[in-house]
Amino acid sequence: MKIETGAQVLEVLRMSEEAFIRDVIPEARRTFDEQLGGRLRVTSMMGISNICKNSCLYCGMRAGSTGLTRYRISPEDVIAAGNAAADAGFGRIFLISGEDPGYGFDRLLRITAALKERGMFVSLACGEWDAGQYRELRAAGADEYVIKFEMSRPESFNRLNPSTDFDRRMRSVRAVKDSGMLLASGNIVDWPGQTMDELADDIMLMKSLGISWAPVIPYLPARGTPLAAEGGLGSRLLMLREIAILRLMIPGVHITAQQPGADLTKGLSDPEGNAAAVNAGADVLFRDLLPDPQARSFRVIDFRNLTDGGHISRVAEMTGRAVDMAGD
Numbered sequence: 311m312k313i314e315t316g317a318q319v320l321e322v323l324r325m326s327e328e329a330f331i332r333d334v335i336p337e338a339r340r341t342f343d344e345q346l347g348g349r350l351r352v353t354s355m356m357g358i359s360n361i362c363k364n365s366c367l368y369c370g371m372r373a374g375s376t377g378l379t380r381y382r383i384s385p386e387d388v389i390a391a392g393n394a395a396a397d398a399g400f401g402r403i404f405l406i407s408g409e410d411p412g413y414g415f416d417r418l419l420r421i422t423a424a425l426k427e428r429g430m431f432v433s434l435a436c437g438e439w440d441a442g443q444y445r446e447l448r449a450a451g452a453d454e455y456v457i458k459f460e461m462s463r464p465e466s467f468n469r470l471n472p473s474t475d476f477d478r479r480m481r482s483v484r485a486v487k488d489s490g491m492l493l494a495s496g497n498i499v500d501w502p503g504q505t506m507d508e509l510a511d512d513i514m515l516m517k518s519l520g521i522s523w524a525p526v527i528p529y530l531p532a533r534g535t536p537l538a539a540e541g542g543l544g545s546r547l548l549m550l551r552e553i554a555i556l557r558l559m560i561p562g563v564h565i566t567a568q569q570p571g572a573d574l575t576k577g578l579s580d581p582e583g584n585a586a587a588v589n590a591g592a593d594v595l596f597r598d599l600l601p602d603p604q605a606r607s608f609r610v611i612d613f614r615n616l617t618d619g620g621h622i623s624r625v626a627e628m629t630g631r632a633v634d635m636a637g638d
């Protein structure tokens with residue numbers, strides 16, 4: 311099955327659930343097996359700071375958001391956690407933070423260099439920097455950088471992300487590419503007010519950007535945020551449709567499998583939701599390195615939930631897939 315055009319994307323987004331499960335899911339699963347050997351890509355991860363200067367309308371960690379304790383993990387503690395993960399067999403680490411200028415760019419470089427020296431594949435998601443800084447991160451050893459475009463239409467992006475703007479975000483996206491790091495980028499699926507045409511545009515933009523990883527999840531409301539007042543939870547089915555389309559359109563791309571299940575309170579490591587995503591073609595699962603209580607305070611969404619990694623073996627068992635922890 312080939313999906314190459316916006317019209318073909320829309321066709322899959324709009325087809326009956328029965329036809330999607332019958333005709334598209336098996337093709338996506340076959341492509342996952344052919345392209346990625348059907349292996350689950352397991353990555354250690356850590357939220358190194360939950361402080362953010364921005365005010366994205368959907369985010370529980372936005373500046374001024376209350377009900378969470380703000381923290382920064384020191385470079386020494388991040389490096390120690392990364393080394394412990396490497397000792398436990400993890401070849402990859404994903405470090406994520408709010409846009410926290412106070413954390414210190416030099417400290418980010420130091421962490422990156424130390425974890426690279428340890429032999430890890432280093433992915434970062436620490437916000438917008440200028441082109442020279444992305445090049446410095448690359449020189450320090452960063453392999454991949456996550457900068458989500460979130461919404462492909464400028465008017466939507468600018469309304470929901472008032473601390474920056476679409477042109478600036480896309481300049482960052484291009485600067486990451488130019489730096490030599492792999493670019494991971496993607497959207498939010500089914501946020502309140504998103505149209506099907508807009509969702510199809512998002513998917514086409516992911517294709518045109520040549521991404522290494524689609525770090526995508528459905529819209530999950532965070533209490534007290536402006537967007538939560540506009541509407542509820544995004545559709546899980548629509549999320550699975552996007553995953554299957556991405557697998558078929560960009561066969562070798564990595565796609566986040568850490569997706570919610572029917573019971574949202576189980577968070578993003580609910581094996582039921584994760585297994586459904588894997589069966590639609592997704593492959594990326596995370597082992598959270600954050601200690602409690604910081605894990606509870608890394609609260610972009612309400613029910614992210616901390617995990618001891620138990621979901622990984624459970625999802626492998628449920629889907630009959632092997633686990634790949636090696637760096638690359």
Ligand code: SF4
Pocket residue numbers: 362363364365366369370371372373407408409437610
């Ligand atoms: S989505 Fe990211 S940049 Fe936006 S407010 Fe939340 S942590 Fe900050």
